Amino acid sequence: MLEMHNISKIYRTDLIETHALREFSLQVAAGEFIAVSGPSGSGKTTFLNVAGLLETFDSGTYKLDGQDIRGLSDNARSRIRNEKIGFVFQSFNLIPDLDIFDNVDVPLRYRGMKAAERTARIANSLELVGLSSRMRHLPAQLSGGQQQRAAIARAIAGDPALILADEPTGNLDSLMARQIMDLLEKINSMGTTVVLVTHDPELARRAERNIHIIDGLVADTVPASGARRRERQGPAHAESATD
Amino acid sequence: MLGYYLRLSLRSFRRAPGLTALMVSTIALGIAACIVTLTVYHGMSSNPIWWKNGELYAVTVNPLSPSQTRKAGDPAYGSSQLAYDDATYLSGSGIPKRETVLAFLFGAITSTPDQTRPLPVMIQATTGGFFRMFDVPFRYGGPWNAAADRGPEPVMVLSHRENAKLFGGTDSVGRTLLWSGHRFRIVGVLAPWHPLPRFYDLSAGDGGPFGRSADAFIPFQWGPTLRDWPAGHMSCSSQGSASSTYQGLLGSGCTWIGMWVELPTRAARRHFRAFLQAYAAAQRKAGIFHAVNTHLWTVSQWLSLHHIVTRRSGLLVNLAFALLTVCLINTLGILLAKFLRGAPLAGIRRALGASRRQVFAQHLVEAGVLSLAGAALGLALSAAGLAGVRLLYRGSAAAYGKFAHFDPIGIAWALALAVVATIVAGLYPAWRIGRRPPATYLKSQ
Ligand SMILES: Nc1ncnc2c1ncn2[C@@H]1O[C@H](COP(=O)(O)OP(=O)(O)O)[C@@H](O)[C@H]1O
Ligand SMILES: [Mg+2]
Numbered sequence: 001m002l003e004m005h006n007i008s009k010i011y012r013t014d015l016i017e018t019h020a021l022r023e024f025s026l027q028v029a030a031g032e033f034i035a036v037s038g039p040s041g042s043g044k045t046t047f048l049n050v051a052g053l054l055e056t057f058d059s060g061t062y063k064l065d066g067q068d069i070r071g072l073s074d075n076a077r078s079r080i081r082n083e084k085i086g087f088v089f090q091s092f093n094l095i096p097d098l099d100i101f102d103n104v105d106v107p108l109r110y111r112g113m114k115a116a117e118r119t120a121r122i123a124n125s126l127e128l129v130g131l132s133s134r135m136r137h138l139p140a141q142l143s144g145g146q147q148q149r150a151a152i153a154r155a156i157a158g159d160p161a162l163i164l165a166d167e168p169t170g171n172l173d174s175l176m177a178r179q180i181m182d183l184l185e186k187i188n189s190m191g192t193t194v195v196l197v198t199h200d201p202e203l204a205r206r207a208e209r210n211i212h213i214i215d216g217l218v219a220d221t222v223p224a225s226g227a228r229r230r231e232r233q234g235p236a237h238a239e240s241a242t243d
Numbered sequence: 244m245l246g247y248y249l250r251l252s253l254r255s256f257r258r259a260p261g262l263t264a265l266m267v268s269t270i271a272l273g274i275a276a277c278i279v280t281l282t283v284y285h286g287m288s289s290n291p292i293w294w295k296n297g298e299l300y301a302v303t304v305n306p307l308s309p310s311q312t313r314k315a316g317d318p319a320y321g322s323s324q325l326a327y328d329d330a331t332y333l334s335g336s337g338i339p340k341r342e343t344v345l346a347f348l349f350g351a352i353t354s355t356p357d358q359t360r361p362l363p364v365m366i367q368a369t370t371g372g373f374f375r376m377f378d379v380p381f382r383y384g385g386p387w388n389a390a391a392d393r394g395p396e397p398v399m400v401l402s403h404r405e406n407a408k409l410f411g412g413t414d415s416v417g418r419t420l421l422w423s424g425h426r427f428r429i430v431g432v433l434a435p436w437h438p439l440p441r442f443y444d445l446s447a448g449d450g451g452p453f454g455r456s457a458d459a460f461i462p463f464q465w466g467p468t469l470r471d472w473p474a475g476h477m478s479c480s481s482q483g484s485a486s487s488t489y490q491g492l493l494g495s496g497c498t499w500i501g502m503w504v505e506l507p508t509r510a511a512r513r514h515f516r517a518f519l520q521a522y523a524a525a526q527r528k529a530g531i532f533h534a535v536n537t538h539l540w541t542v543s544q545w546l547s548l549h550h551i552v553t554r555r556s557g558l559l560v561n562l563a564f565a566l567l568t569v570c571l572i573n574t575l576g577i578l579l580a581k582f583l584r585g586a587p588l589a590g591i592r593r594a595l596g597a598s599r600r601q602v603f604a605q606h607l608v609e610a611g612v613l614s615l616a617g618a619a620l621g622l623a624l625s626a627a628g629l630a631g632v633r634l635l636y637r638g639s640a641a642a643y644g645k646f647a648h649f650d651p652i653g654i655a656w657a658l659a660l661a662v663v664a665t666i667v668a669g670l671y672p673a674w675r676i677g678r679r680p681p682a683t684y685l686k687s688q
């Protein structure tokens with residue numbers, strides 16, 4: 001699904017260069033559920049942004065769903081974002097002046113779908129996240145957990161192959177966090193690949209595989225079964241641990 | 244998608260109704276101020292009798308040879324006046340509601356025969372119709388009648404200034420003045436009247452077209468009757484050059500008489516045009532005219548033909564546009580701030596798959612709706628403003644409380660400027676958003 005090889009991403013400002021990702025390599029198989037963790041500033045968000053085509057990279061190769069990303073036009077990248085990727089952000093990123101229905105509608109509009117199909121898809125995804133009764137509410141009229149579920153409905157409405165979630169539970173209490181995790185697992189069980197960035201070891205443990213990023217590098221990757229015995233086994237190569 | 248963008252724009256306006264109203268009304272105010280200024284200016288300053296534009300026409304028949312026409316560098320130069328024979332014939336048609344002919348004379352006036360220091364005066368020889376046609380205001384008395392024109396009777400109208408000089412501003416109607424050995428009876432005294440430029444006779448006098456109007460007015464026929472050589476502009480064809488005798492001048496074909504007609508209806512205009520055309524054709528056939536080239540000029544056309552309007556029109560027009568620019572800059576500031584503040588939302592849309600073009604289109608629609616609303620309101624405000632101006636001028640502009648003269652090109656410019664500027668202000672943020680990776684704008688959430 002996602003193949004990154006020796007990706008590097010450097011942020012340049014007038015004063016400093018930040019190597020947010022260096023020689024970053026990772027493969028995620030279709031249908032996998034992986035959790036990414038690491039200290040703050042280690043490059044987790046950068047990784048997700050590059051993976052989600054929200055950000056360009058400086059060198060290396062990146063194939064998404066078999067397609068080489070390097071050199072694609074902005075239009076092509078927009079289309080891939082629209083059709084293949086669903087984003088879930090820590091701060092929900094709902095559009096405040098649109099109600100929940102219209103928020104879920106946004107990616108479908110850009111795909112140019114007919115009204116009937118859009119309505120059906122919106123109804124389905126809101127049903128899946130349990131917000132059917134709230135679709136005419138504005139984001140501000142919902143709780144944090146509900147807003148995040150609306151954002152998830154928006155992410156899955158277009159039936160993407162890949163969900164990228166950047167600390168989606170970071171702003172939620174643990175009960176709501178578990179509900180979100182349940183949802184992501186449900187979506188994954190329906191065949192969608194999920195990449196989840198999280199600080200919460202308890203949530204990370206529920207993924208099939210845990211990736212640890214330190215300083216822009218994949219430091220180690222642990223199969224879920226081994227996540228509970230997290231004694232350091234020395235640095236492992238991402239590729240060798242992937243299968 | 245257009246419907247979708249329109250709906251999004253309305254949402255965005257509804258979210259900040261005060262700001263939206265402010266932007267729309269600022270655009271509208273700018274446009275309205277610009278249009279009212281342009282129209283009033285164009286109507287009033289450049290055309291001193293704007294309320295009769297479309298009714299008053301200067302008459303030319305262009306009898307001179309093509310070579311002379313070219314030399315003057317102007318299609319109607321040299322023929323902006325009429326020869327005596329032409330003027331005499333053309334004034335007899337009876338078609339116009341009113342008509343007048345005019346020429347300048349110089350002279351000296353005394354109030355008693357033995358007065359040792361005569362007053363030099365500029366005299367407008369014209370007809371009684373002059374005063375009504377040009378809505379000339381009287382302080383005392385009034386114009387002379389048609390019989391006085393035919394006589395000619397020794398009657399005179401004094402300017403306000405001359406009456407002040409000679410009679411201390413008192414009512415001098417019925418008193419007499421001596422000019423060229425004849426005793427003229429004063430029948431009227433004007434209120435102050437200084438049309439600038441002096442559109443009705445651009446040919447002579449102190450200061451040319453921007454000089455003062457005549458000191459005294461007498462029936463036109465007194466010139467020929469007294470053989471008083473005209474003092475205004477005169478042009479003669481090389482063949483029939485001016486004779487040294489006055490009788491020779493009258494038969495020479497030299498042009499020195501201005502002619503105006505008042506043709507308030509389309510039918511009257513068509514009728515009079517045909518009359519002119521027929522006359523010129525007959526003259527051409529007889530070998531007197533070199534070409535059939537007749538014209539009726541509105542006052543505005545007359546002034547621009549003589550290069551008078553453009554020279555003075557700059558300042559106010561610039562001011563009008565400066566005003567519009569200030570209003571636009573205000574609106575653009577608000578709009579830019581609004582859109583740039585909305586960049587994170589555009590970032591979200593980009594993340595969800597909006598292409599650059601789609602972000603562009605959405606901004607374009609929102610800015611477009613704003614500017615069109617502003618333009619529409621601006622036009623409505625202009626109409627109200629002009630109605631107000633009309634009301635204001637109803638008294639002073641005689642019975643003609645209307646602006647017949649719009650400046651469509653100026654108005655088109657004002658509207659285009661407003662719409663284009665607003666749309667550019669909408670597109671600039673979209674362009675900026677499109678240039679950077681979407682992650683840039685999501686970060687700031
Ligand atoms: N737009 C940016 N400009 C400059 N530096 C950035 C930018 N985004 C991230 N960085 C830097 O890149 C590094 C990785 O950031 P990030 O991927 O956000 O870390 P994480 O999500 O793991 O906390 C940090 O040092 C951060 O300061
Ligand atoms: Mg982060």
